[in-house]
Amino acid sequence: MEKKKEKFFDKMKSNEYYVRWLKNPFTYVTAAVLLSLFQIVTLAVTKNPWGVSGPFAIWGAWVFEAVGGSVDKWYYFASPGAQATLEGGLLNHPDSWRNFGIIAGALAATLLASGFKLKKIKSYKQVLAAVIGGTMMGYGARIAFGCNIGAFYSGIASLSLSGWVFAIGIFAGAVVGSKLLVKFFM
């Protein structure tokens, strides 16, 4: 039975549809079209565009509360909506599950193309880059009302001028970040 299953999946590797749709990467434009499709579906069904960075603050709050802290006096979490989200817990928070879905979808895509490999950290520079970069992204996204998806992609597509202002800022940041990357983290 095992041998039969193995041969089936080995044969699949040379199947034209497998190669075309699951093995080969999409072109950037194909991805752009598909992402747009699901963005539009998201707005139509959930009444809001796609956003990614919001849940990170909620997760942070939950962890903080779990170790004895309280965020209830913070302006950010004081609104009834925010309080309801915090009280509701993970299973009631759709945005969290969308982010988990991104991780799962990417994992599925990688495995289906038989391209998964655990890439461990190579140097202390990478640790520093991840810590500093991750923290900056989290902080920046909160005060700018979103990240590359919520504030940039969704903002612009929603015909909000804030999206374009964000675009100027994120581009300038990318320029500076590139110089820092080459200088300190390569």
Place this chain on the structure above:
Amino acid sequence: MKEVMLDCFGEACPIPLVKAQNKIAELAIGDVLIVQIDHSCAMKNVPEWARKEGYNVEVEEVDDGEWEVLIEKTK
């Protein structure tokens, strides 16, 4: 006509591409640069850059999630 290996395993975006661009400048015409990568972005942007430069490019999948990009400096 020498072969030069460039180990970029474990490197983050866009380091493999930047290293490849820097290294190919050091090679003579006819040399082959072999870039070893395990980053899915690099598996796309390194060949794309090399082809745009007019070099001969071959991409080989040597293991799950590991590729070798062979770039022959033709000009």
Place this chain on the structure above:
Amino acid sequence: MAEQTNAASSRRASANRKPKKNQIPFGFLTVALIGVIAVLLNLKSSNVAFFWLTGSAFGFILQKGRFCFTASLRDPLLTGSTSVTRAVVVAFAITTIGFTAIKYGYSAAGLPIPGMSYVVPISLATLIGAFVFGIGMVIAGGCASGTLMRVGEGFVMNLLAFVFFIVGSLWGAHDFGWWKQVFISKGPSIFLPDVFGWMGAVLLQLVVLLAIYIFAEQYEKKRGTSH
């Protein structure tokens, strides 16, 4: 010269090749698990299940396309390539059209327009936040969506960035009150159709996107060599 390359590669191929494990069955297993979790979540809330499924779609597409917003903004300068930049412009254009059609439909029917919570106040906080985010994403090797995608691909470095994204978010949420008081509360929210009308706003934005596309393409051609 071509024969030499092929000979070289086949020489190396036979030397290096370890028996590759076929991960495809695990891929299908993951897809099945995504489905099972969707069903389970649906028992509690179909909304949560929907978000889980669209997230999976986004993650799948991002990974297959190696679609990275960080690359779209970083590569023009670092490597001279604008292929991702132009793809991002295409995504923005198509999504703009779809979003506007939906929004206009609601507006014309006299109903509240969806997605207006994403039309946010413009202030120094927007610029500074975006700037800080931009630096962070290039250093960390991935933006918000890119970080999640790479966690799914097995990059431990991006997993670390993910953890500190949470830390930074909590810190940002903590300081948000200050930013709100000093900058954000004084900033206007500008919905372009309010200024240019629906048709005007959409056309203007598409023209701007088109201009950026053409500029990006010409920039890549003129830049030629990689440095």
